[in-house]
Amino acid sequence: MSEQARLNGNGSAGTPQTGRVLPFTIPARSARGRVARLGPALAAILGAHDYPAPLCQLLGEALILTVLIGTTVQKGEGQTTVQAQSKGGPIDLLVCDYRAGEIRGYLRFDPERLGEITPGALLPDLFGAGYLAITIEQSAADERYQGIVPLEGDTLCHAVEHYFTDSEQVPTLVRGALRQAEDGAWEAGGLLVQHLPHGETGGPRLAARTDNQDWEHVLALASTITDAELTDSHLSEETLLWRLFNEDEVRVSPPIGLTRGCRCTVQHFREVLGRFPAEELAEMRGPTGTIDVNCEFCSRLFPIEMRD
Structure with missing residues (x-):
């Protein structure tokens, strides 16, 4: 299926899935977005490293963000890389990338400062002063774009919202959540919603305005998403979108499957x-x-x- 399908109450239940991204648009509100679940790919990536739980939480959040960004801006066989680098914190490097449904990532930290990495630690506690770099490489056209912003906010999601507002001038909401089950397995999900610039449809460019009623409507609804909903693998992505945006017509595109894809051969x-x-x-x-x-x-x- 190459065309978008309308989401409705009768067909919104869907089949609970893991390891996929569901793109969607809300045409009447000039909004688009992604809802993602990492599924088994997350376990494969975290299983390759003996990270403590707070670092698993951080890397999982970074992987969610990379998928949400990568599937929004990437076409073809290009690659999207999200990198956080810092000085002064116990973590000095975090790198994740996405390419054609494949994700991978790792982070580097000072073992002697492991005691500083506690549950609930905020971004400044983990990195100190640093920056977030998002690199988009379109292999077919041999094009490369990179945006760099300071690591600001309490979480990586906050830092990415700053990136889209400051570097792209696109109002954006980003949410990511992880949950560790009783058996130790991690479940992760995320949501990205953006207001499309009016210039893309013939009107004046929206830039970074936040006083647009359509965007305020979408933002208010998207902000009600809970961590429990994002990490509930028994709740389909279609049902999640229906819960959030059933006041408007929502169109979904074919889902994108996710796998762990390290290219080390x-x-x-x-x-x-x-x-x-x-x-x-x-x-x-x-x-x-x-x-x-x-x-x-x-x-x-x-x-x-x-x-x-």
């Missing part, structure tokens, strides 16, 4: 290493003659044999 690493001069490759070799490459995303070590 021996062939890929050989291609990258093949760009180095022979003398540099010689310096990289270990006692066994291989070059050991560590993939931070999946926490695996690859011994690569390179011929002279």
Whole structure:
């Protein structure tokens, strides 16, 4: 199905799904959005690292945001990367990326400052002063765009809202939530809603105005979303949207499936290493003659044999 379908009460229940993004629009309100559930991909990513619960919470939120942004701006086989980097906090780097339904991510922290990373810690406590960079690469057109904003707000969701308001001039609401079940498994969901610039439909550009009645209406409804609803895998994305926006016509597009997709292969690493001069490759070799490459995303070590 390539066309949007109308959401209605009779067909809103849907089948509860995990690991997918459901795009939607509210035409009468000039709004668009995404609702996402990470599903098994989240367990696969977190399972590759021995992160404490607060770091799992942070990385899960970052993965949700990357998916919401990536499926909004990305086309084709390009890549969207969300990176938070800082100085002064126990976490100095967080990187996630999205490409054609595949997600991956990791973070780096100071083990000696692990005691500072407590449940409920706010963004300034985790990162100190830092910045958020969102990079969009459209491979087909060989185009690359990057927006950088300070890490401001209590959560990464707040920082992303600042990004869209300051860098893109698009009023945006972003919500992300994670829940750890009794068996230790994590469930995650997120919602992104944006007001489309009127310039895209022939009217004056909306810019960052917040006094628009249509946007105020959508914002008020979207703000009622709860963490429990976002993380309830038995509540379908269609039902969630119906609960929020049943006063208006909502059109949904075909869902986008999500999987964990790390591109760490021996062939890929050989291609990258093949760009180095022979003398540099010689310096990289270990006692066994291989070059050991560590993939931070999946926490695996690859011994690569390179011929002279």
